Amino acid sequence: MTLPLWFSLFTATVVISLTPGAGAINTMSNSLSVGWRRSFWGVLGQQFALLLHIAIVAAGVGVLVANTPALFNAIRWLGAAYLVYLGIRLIVATPQPQAETAGAGGASAWALLRRGFWVNLLNPKAIVFFLAFLPQFIRPDQPLAPQYLILTATVVGVDLLVMWGFFASAAKPFRRYAATPRGARTLNSVFGALFIAVAGLLLLVH
Template identity: 75%
Template sequence: MAPAIWLSLLAATVVICITPGAGAINTMSNALAVGWRRSIWGVLGQELALLAHIVIVAAGVGVLVANTPALFNAIRYIGAAYLVYLGVRLIFTKPQPPAADAEGARRATTRTAMLRRGFWVNLLNPKAIVFFLAFIPQFIDVDAPILPQYLILIATAVGVDVIVMWGFFAVAARPFRRYTETARGQRVLNSVFGALFVGVAALLLFIH
């Protein structure tokens, strides 16, 4: 991949990743619940989904999804329903006691649970597949070896997304951590992030 093409890829990826969405909301929610350091597990789950999207597009399945309205809509509805489920569950989450009990509750949020949630939050977005279907060909030279180009694209996309999610959105949640020390603060934050999940679900359903 030529340096100029890679720089264009890098710039486009930064712009895409910095745009708030379900992944950013999930990352900030995790950072508030378990702290900045452990929130990386949710980010890693999201990166696995991003990798899956790229592989799906590279394998040609993305064309099938994009050209099959019933399949596209089925994935879209499932994804929206999952985000609503996460939002409602967060809104009705019982506030945890401060200090030692809260620390125990944070430990109870396992790495596997965050990894799994991050994966499904990103994977169940068919528009991401369609987006990559339009995005990836702009940076792939079909007359050059394909595999090295895809490896560079994957490394760039995943690397930038980890930096943005963990280095920006997770860090951005840190000033709000003090609100998690009171039951009222937890309820407010849970309600806000729960509503954001539901809002993203609505966008997924109604904005085409």
Template identity: 60%
Template sequence: MQFSLWLALVGAGAMISLTPGAGAINTMSNALTSGFRRSFWGILGQQVALVIHVIVVAAGVGIIVSSSPFLFLLIRYVGAAYLVYLGIRKLLAKAETADAGDVPAAVEHGFSMFRRGLWVNLLNPKAIVFFLAFMPQFIRPSEPLLAQYVILTATVVVIDIIVMWFVFAAGAKQLKHLTTSERGQLILNRIFGILFIGVGVALALA
């Protein structure tokens, strides 16, 4: 991949990652409830889903999904339902008494955050359609394909990790003071619950 083309990929990847969505909401929520460092588990799950999307598109399965109304709608509505489910869980969540420090008293298991991050990104059919339109812009059929896909995937994943962790998770620290009181925690739960439900409804209706 030419350096100029790679720079264009970096710019496009940064703009995509900086666009708020379910992944950003999930990352901020994890950072507030489990701490900045542990929020990386959820980010890692989101990246695994991203890699799977790239593989699906590269293998040609993405064309089948995007061209099949039934499969597309099935994934779309399952993904929307999952986001609404996460939102309802947030709305019903009770406040936890937190200790002093970066990590609250009740810490969610890392695998649980990883799994949620995986499904949040994986159950988004628009990601498949997006990569179908996005990837060909940076892939040259006349050059070795495997190396190009590896560079593209690694670049997009690294950029998304940086943005999720150092922009959205770090940005959530500005709201950290609200987690020190039960009222503040309930307010945050309501905010993120509504955001999850809103994104889920938008995914279902878009």
């Protein structure tokens, strides 16, 4: 991969990662509920989903998903349902003092990682997006493995830095507000509503 082509990939990936979506909402919510450091586990889970998305597209399965309406819609509805579940769970959650819990609902590192993974994975539009995005940076007349390694490292590395370095950090000023039951309840409701809104967009925007 030439340097100009890589720089184009890098720039596009930064713009895409900075675009607010379910992953950004999940990251900010985790940062508020369990703290900036521990929110890394959720970000890491999201990167595992990105790795799987890239592997799916590279293996050609993405074409099958994109060209099979029933499969695409099944994943789309499942993803939306999961986001609605997360939203409702946040809205009805009983706020707990941060000193007494590892996070909202006592979330463990594994729970944060698992939730981040499913939030990113259950988005069929991500597969279709990668299907249109990745081929632009792959040259079929050159060895594929090194190209996919560079592409994967760039996409995952940039998204990890943006999610943890930007979105998780952006939530830090609200931590003091989240420390009170009233503040935590308000922020949970806001992020819960955002999860539900993203689920609606996932279903309505084609």
